[in-house]
Amino acid sequence: MRGKIKYQEAFHDVISLIEESRKRAYQKVNEELVLLYFNIGRMVSEKVEAGSWGDGSVNELATFINNRFPELRGFNRRGLYRMKQFYETYTSDEFVAAWMTHLNRKPDDMPEIVTTLLTQLQWSSHLHLLSKTKTASEKLFYIELAIAENLTVRELERQLNTAVYERTLLVNRNVSVTHKNIPSHLFRDPYIFEFLSLPKDHSEKDLESALVQNLKDFILEVGKGFAYMGNQYRIQVGNKDYYTDLLFFHRDLQCLVLFELKIQEFEPEFLGKLNFYLEALDRDVKRAAEKPSVGILLCKGKDHEVVEYAMARNISPAVVADYETRLIPKKVLEEKLHQLNNLIKKDL
Known part of the structure; x- marks a missing residue:
């Protein structure tokens, strides 16, 4: 044998x-x-x-x-x-x-x-x-x-x-990414999950399950540098168990990347929970040779000024981005990028 x-x-x-x-x-x-x-x-x-x-x-x-x-x-x-x-x-x-x-x-x-x-x-x-x-x-x-x-x-x-090009540029020039250790060109805003076929009124559990079932398409959207580690990943702190949404390892960044999913508009308190998870990952899961973990908070919309205030004193590497379950017309993203460029020119 x-x-x-x-x-x-x-x-x-x-x-x-x-x-x-x-x-x-x-x-x-x-x-x-x-x-x-x-x-x-x-x-x-x-x-x-x-x-x-x-x-x-x-x-x-x-x-x-x-x-x-x-x-x-x-x-x-x-x-x-x-x-x-x-x-x-x-x-x-x-x-x-x-x-x-x-x-x-x-x-x-x-x-x-x-x-x-x-x-x-x-x-x-x-x-x-x-x-x-x-x-x-x-x-x-x-x-x-x-x-x-x-x-x-x-x-x-x-x-x-x-329109990955436009969405990547929007992240590069957006206040959603403020931590100097995050190479923003690896992320997008918004993320497009048109392959999920989710109902309009879906839950966070529906979103997580659909992403796991369509993992190949999800990794294509977020970038092929991501290696999937699991969903509902258990973290034990003290005598309590906590479960994260989607955990990946990024081969280029050499760090853990946590996706936390929210089906409502961004709220500042979301960052507190995300930072807690990132600290636990860095203490108990991250290996010595790896870099600090990065958190990506996917929300169904956000007010950029609220994000800017919330991120101003945030010390953990984090990204706040929208997600859409339907394709956004390329012209809409082009116009959004054009408007942002005009605002930048005025500030200069």
Whole structure:
């Protein structure tokens, strides 16, 4: 029996080698495909810009390719213009400026955009980015997000549709995050839980149960750096047991992250209970090498001035954010971000 188990372990190792090899081969094929589309886009763009090619020439090129390689897809007129757009987008002055500012790069480093960024995403992901983002900064944000969290095409589409970029910026510039030890770019405001299908009048227990049942989608929304540790996590203080809502460990922050759920608008006393839980986690659950625990208070709405006052003397790392169980139109979030930017400009 033991010999059979050893054989099975070795067999699984062989399967892992096969899977890793297939993954590397697929990645290499994808890299070559994206590079091909980029280079074709460059050629079409340069010919059109020089005036040597017009719309008719692009149509003829599409016909020529299809006659030579009838088995290939995506090389029709529309596909060729998408390749042209792909090349022009990522070599534009706007994107070069965003790349240099965000990553402290120089113009000489521009080829790295293609080799280290663009080729890591599937072509279908790039098509979503071209059609659903407006600015270079937004594109760069989603490219880095997709790479960091290894998002599939469908997962990236979901993040685009729920306006993660705008919601992350709203946290970055919002009074809800005031503790200097919290990297606010890892959090969002509001969080969108459209996948729960909760009734309008749901309880905190309903919300918690639905999030646990849809854990994969929940982690996609909050970020793939979160590793689930449990719900109703028991903490013993003195002779009493207390139960937290949702407890995670964040691999990048190297700390415990506690989500506490409230189905009503934020009240200052919510922070007292959250701080109590964080102190108990740090004393009895946190390991020596880990950083102080972070609390995320999810409320059904909040008054920003009340949050600012409540957080002003709060010493624990904490975030106060809204949650929604329905999709918020992207235009609404864009307008909200625009209004916040205008307020910041006035203060300056």
